[in-house]
Amino acid sequence: MSRANIAEWAYLVGCGSAVLALVFRSLFFLTPFSVTICRKTNVKPSTLLQLAVLSFVLSIASRGW
Numbered sequence: 001m002s003r004a005n006i007a008e009w010a011y012l013v014g015c016g017s018a019v020l021a022l023v024f025r026s027l028f029f030l031t032p033f034s035v036t037i038c039r040k041t042n043v044k045p046s047t048l049l050q051l052a053v054l055s056f057v058l059s060i061a062s063r064g065w
Contacts, residue, residue, distance in 0.1 A: 007062040014055030021048035 025045040 004063070007059045010055045010059035010062065014052045014059060017048050017055060018052035021045050021052060024048060 024043075028045055
């Protein structure tokens, strides 16, 4: 797998997790359903946002080489 492919996949994962974090954050404050998801899976909106930032950093780092 070349560095360009790694950068592209990291960028796509970053975009996807950022969108999921935004949607999950909006649902987190509007419905009690998301609170039960957080309790069962330990997934929080901040975790998804951290994954997005880490993926974007990986994407930039792999393109720089």
